[in-house]
Amino acid sequence: MIQSLHVIINGQLIPEKEASLGIDDLSIVRGYGIFDYFKTVANRPVFLEDNLDRFFHSAKLMDLPVHYTRDELRIQIRTLMEANKIPESGIKLLLTGGYSKDGYSIATPNLIITQQPLQRNIRQEQQGIKLITYNYHRPFGTVKSIDYAVGILGLKKAKAAGADEVLYAQNGLLSECPRANIFLITKTGKLLTPGKDVLAGITRKYIIEIAKEHLDVEIRDVTLEDMKNAAEAFISSTTKNITPILSIDDTVYGSNPGPLTIQLQHMLEPIVFGSKEKLITEI
Amino acid sequence: MIQSLHVIINGQLIPEKEASLGIDDLSIVRGYGIFDYFKTVANRPVFLEDNLDRFFHSAKLMDLPVHYTRDELRIQIRTLMEANKIPESGIKLLLTGGYSKDGYSIATPNLIITQQPLQRNIRQEQQGIKLITYNYHRPFGTVKSIDYAVGILGLKKAKAAGADEVLYAQNGLLSECPRANIFLITKTGKLLTPGKDVLAGITRKYIIEIAKEHLDVEIRDVTLEDMKNAAEAFISSTTKNITPILSIDDTVYGSNPGPLTIQLQHMLEPIVFGSKEKLITEI
The missing domain is CATH 3.20.10.10 (D-amino Acid Aminotransferase, subunit A, domain 2)
Structure with missing residues (x-):
């Protein structure tokens, strides 16, 4: 078992068990968000650039601004991989609608990056x-x-x-x-x-x-x-x-x-x- | 302005600013949840029983168990109203898919009850x-x-x-x-x-x-x-x-x-x- 997984929320590396979103996030109140998912094989991301392309595509079509450059996202992913040390894993980038004041309008998105061990079926x-x-x-x-x-x-x-x-x-x-x-x-x-x-x-x-x-x-x-x-x-x-x-x-x-x-x-x-x-x- | 709103999460009355869900809740990762919404007029819930009927209906169809009786929900709503003291308001009961271990299966739902001032348009x-x-x-x-x-x-x-x-x-x-x-x-x-x-x-x-x-x-x-x-x-x-x-x-x-x-x-x-x-x- 992995003892203590970390995640990155809005650029901050934190222990997964402390990771939360306020209850007015638009994902919670309106199911609003996009994500992407890639795997790592022997500690290397597979098709990362394709996944980043699609991540930005999804965000754009759903009107969600991404407040990080592609390079910043790569660095966050590397930081997470170095913290978690899971060679065979799935990594998810999740971008939510953010803390909406009126519970409906898109706000500043929250970006969550998580990593989990991935076993092939x-x-x-x-x-x-x-x-x-x-x-x-x-x-x-x-x-x-x-x-x-x-x-x-x-x-x-x-x-x-x-x-x-x-x-x-x-x-x-x-x-x-x-x-x-x-x-x-x-x-x-x-x-x-x-x-x-x-x-x-x-x-x-x-x-x-x-x-x-x-x-x-x-x-x-x-x-x-x-x-x-x-x-x-x-x-x-x-x-x-x-x-x-x-x-x-x-x-x-x-x-x-x-x-x-x-x-x-x-x-x-x-x-x-x-x-x-x-x-x-x-x- | 309301100085410090409270909310109820899984039966606990807490200040809204401390209210959060862990990032593996199924609402965040899979947009999975149901809710209902009624208003209060002069501190009295309007059509509450109808809304509770529909809340249980939605939960049942989406396979989400409600771990509170109707009476317990009424009491939680009253507790929240007494804490917030907002005569004209909207009250939302939100039931999420819960903390899913595999990120897809429905788990024990989280129930969030919130209250906001409501102004008629x-x-x-x-x-x-x-x-x-x-x-x-x-x-x-x-x-x-x-x-x-x-x-x-x-x-x-x-x-x-x-x-x-x-x-x-x-x-x-x-x-x-x-x-x-x-x-x-x-x-x-x-x-x-x-x-x-x-x-x-x-x-x-x-x-x-x-x-x-x-x-x-x-x-x-x-x-x-x-x-x-x-x-x-x-x-x-x-x-x-x-x-x-x-x-x-x-x-x-x-x-x-x-x-x-x-x-x-x-x-x-x-x-x-x-x-x-x-x-x-x-x-």
Whole structure:
């Protein structure tokens, strides 16, 4: 066990157990905030620059000013990593709506940076998961908002149906899982993933990059028909990497991960966990 | 100015400036929580029992256990009112997802009760407001969730368009404003209000009750066509009471509140602010 984790709040390194926000923060009273999340592998942040890009993108779209430069954020992250000493971890940057005087207007945001040990769920990546569709589309789809009410209640519904997670679908189109992007592989070997108004997943980005060298990749509206006709399917995220999908609702892709999914897993592995230095930022 | 407001967190009366939540509360990390809000008039809670009903309803639908009985909540509210001594106020009960170990699962909720001075916006109630429609429908529409990201950004869009607030509409149907219910009055004098998957406003409830004595009331799907054809329109909420609508998008109802809207305002007044003792709960 980690004995005493630290966090950074508005630039100050403090013990996690002392870390709090006043109750008028807009995250507490109005669920208003954005975040981003990346992992460290062997004490090095993975895809940090991509995550910072997205963090600033989310903040801008939600009208939240970031009162730190990119360099200052990198330094805060390094400070936190040096204090916590957790080689394999997840680091979250959370930007809230701040202490709002009228309980509704955006104020000066509070920035919280936290780090937690992160254990890979190898079993799930090898064995796959089951999804059920859930009628929803996230507002501000490209924003990594803190708003997970539908996802949290959806997960309960998925578990009750014997599945592992929900997949948002609305008006016949798939969009994403609450915490992961969705990919389909057609019977002719094309890779499909929704491109409109969904989170620009960082793992998704690198999957598309590597897949393009071997497969036709189509970033476009993905329909329930595409889902029913697909040969394979998987989700991607920072914590789940490529996790195969065994079934979505009544559409069963097989009791084992598909062959192209497994190939993509093998190709992604060194990029995320290994040797391709250019993608791992030294800070 | 109120010199030192108090709040109640998990049953404890404390000064507001000391009131905080740990940063792993599910409201902060996942925007997860519900609340309810009522006003006090001359030191008496208005429609408290209705609000407690809805508070428990919201908590149940969002899978949040309430670790206090109704009586205990009443006592906490009275304790807070005695400490703060604000005769005309708004009191909020906020129930969060609690300190989640995995940052996603619902934990033991934190209950925060706050009280703020409340000033009535008489000018707006007399002069009316302008709305613009906004393509959205709240998930879990009957739940008073803390999730206001769309409402907060929507308000900015409304202001930019020279309006005062947004009105959620999707697939040709009106639902509600972010913080108020919507009513239309047809050219034949019928009162229309959406009934499906919208917040069961307490002020809305009493408006329907009083209107039924004088008008045909239809609680049903309300379309954009209904909106365009209506003679009058207004919104209702605990803070806005009946506030007339002057226009929605390009549909102009007139530069002054409509006559039936004004009649309903007069009928609502004694119920909310006045003499009808049965509706004002002594605690």
